[in-house]
Amino acid sequence: MSVRERLLASADELFYREGINNVGIDRVLEHAGVAKASLYSTFGSKDELVRAYLEGRQQSRRVxxxxRIARHKTPRDQLLAIFDAMAETLARPGFRGCAFVMASAELPGGRGAQEVVAAYRAWVRELLLRLCKEAGARQPRLLAQQLGLLYDGSLVAGQLDGDPAVVATARQTAALLLDAAVAPARRAA
Known part of the structure; x- marks a missing residue:
């Protein structure tokens, strides 16, 4: 592994497991087995290492x-597949919560970290909106916002309660919302 890869792997493990503010650069360097000069020549600062860590998390979650979405043909099934992907994430050993929620809480003024968090959230919102439009929702923005709240809420509930089954409830609720949003309007008698 390159120096960059070793630093990122160490940052990913330590920042996620122990928290960004709890892990100093010296711990990352020791864990990665690299010299301090390597960190600064590769990333320039801890802030940039944090940004790269979150970008890596964002990329792996997007993938x-x-x-999961690619396994399905209909927008309805694709929307529900987002919750299936989340269920897999919550069921993983060592799940501590959403890295983006944790980073946002730890680094409220961390500009680089907040930019990555904002980009990730924008991607999720755009994905939900696109799929809601493709599904034929009468109010796609409203449905996308509702599904986004379910998505965020189940991530946080999964973290706080330590119960990955919460996503199944969120998925069921998403299916109900989706079916109600795309059902033909009932005519008044």
């Missing part, structure tokens, strides 16, 4: 979600 997992996109792979």
């Amino acid at each position: 997992r979600i996109e792979e």
